[in-house]
Amino acid sequence: MSKEDDTQVIPEIIYDKHTKTTYRKGRFYGKGGFAKCYELTNTLNSQVYAGKIVSKLLMTKQNQKEKMTQEIQIHQSLRHRNVVGFHNFFDDNHNIYIILELCRKKSMMELHKRRKALTEPETRFYMKQILSGVQYLHQNRIIHRDLKLGNLFLNDDLIVKIGDFGLAAKIEFEGERKKTLCGTPNYIAPEILTKKGHSFEVDIWSIGCIMYTLLIGKPPFETTSLKETYDRIKKCEYRITSNISVSSQHMIMMMLQSDPKSRPKVEELSSHEFIVNGYCPPSLPVSALTMAPRFEKFDVTSRRPLTEINNGEAMVISPQKKHNSITAGLLPTAPVTKTYSTFDAKENFLVLKSMIHGVIKSKPARHQVFSDEMSDPSAQPMIWVSKWVDYSDKYGFGYQLSDEGVGVMFNDTTKLIMLPNGINVHYVDKNGDESYMTVDNYPKQHEKKMKLLSYFSRYMREHLLKTGASVVKDTDSMSRTPHLHQWCRSTSGVLMQLNNGTVQMNFGDHTKIIMCPLMAAITYIDEDRSFRTFKFESIQKHGCPVGLYEKIHYAHEKLSILLESQ
Structure with a gap:
């Protein structure tokens, strides 16, 4: 642990004596330079902010103090929709606190x-x-x-x-x-x-x-x-x-x-x-943080969809041609179908196995107690499987994602994914081609599967979840949420691979690991449901919780077996 971590004392309750405001320290958001960032909640009105906290012990040189003063003076003079909001700053005997607008979707x-x-x-x-x-x-x-x-x-x-x-x-x-x-x-x-x-x-x-x-x-x-x-x-x-x-x-x-x-x-x-x-969407769905959005959007007045074009010519989306603007086209007689990309499951496993192997080879330290500062919240997964139900003896595997989307992977390997709004539905056939429909408007051949999707969704909401009502947004028709690519069960638990590269393992002791090769990180949800994300590189340097190390070892063995079978 670095010297800064040893010296910086950040209280659980932070008091601004000038405005007589009390803040409660929440989750850790990261660190950079001299500052650490935490979620801070105003105890009076429950307003949530990002607290940039700098230890005075690190501000030893005059030019460092001047630089900090200049940063505060410049930032507090700014008010614009596209500039992080500056709310307040104050200090106590130990730290300088800068209270900023909280940007939950990271950078x-x-x-x-x-x-x-x-x-x-x-x-x-x-x-x-x-x-x-x-x-x-x-x-x-x-x-x-x-x-x-x-x-x-x-x-x-x-x-x-x-x-x-x-x-x-x-x-x-x-x-x-x-x-x-x-x-x-x-x-x-x-x-x-x-x-x-x-x-x-x-x-x-x-x-x-x-x-x-x-x-x-x-x-x-x-x-x-x-x-x-x-x-x-x-x-x-x-x-x-x-x-x-x-x-x-x-x-x-x-x-x-x-x-x-x-x-x-x-x-x-x-x-x-x-x-x-060029076409500029008025807003983007949160799913665009992990998957390219769809831009086929219907004009209700003319009943015409928007079709993708490139340099004035109509084009089919493929992995090689992602860049496009949009114009009006003709109404298709069947649901719009596009193949966006082919997900290479084996390559995904190989990359992940290599990363995990590097961690095990380094023989990292194993800690019983672990500080927030050694985790990396910026690498936290955007989407993971929050609940699942195995009904594969008859129909397939149902699951709920953390964004409240619901999916079913049927025994014939086709998939249905209902977006969080409970209205838009994506169908993925055996070749990976996607069709787009709604719960009220879909081809007759999908009727049985749509009923099963509805059943799985209702079952998980009633028996497994406590969820609030979803808010329908205009952006939902652009959403392309990740979906389950494959899964397998063993006596220890269940492994699920999403088509955005995330691999999740849920264990019988209610712990979970979520591995993301794109972020080179692993998230550990322990028995107390505490949610921490660690970069593989950080684990090699600083170590990790004992329970996480055991799960990493198991993941390496499981991925090796799956790769051999493939």
């Missing part, structure tokens, strides 16, 4: 790790908000200087909130150029590296890197060595793949130019062809 870095390349409508949705937030900052003469996916947070509605103003600076006079070397390697502008002086244009460069990463799936200058990355940035050496639209390529190239004077202002980017001419 866009976690979105990127789970999804890699996004569709163009999604990228447009996020880019419009990023540009709006940065335009507000620049109008207020603020350069952020550390724009990156990890500092773009998402609320429950997937609205982008720009946060972390630790490196931000105010331009005091026209033409002022800052000289500080700051930023994050993959997003840092060349003029910062060459120390020629920099201003607002560094944020434009960073936005170019962000847009490239969202569309291509990796940062433009990323290499295995820092020196090579910096060399490429200085030479402006990057490649754009041809599978994204011409307008998106052009917009990226406008931002990623060596000469800061050649880069456009935010206002110009907001009116770029990519932003204004």
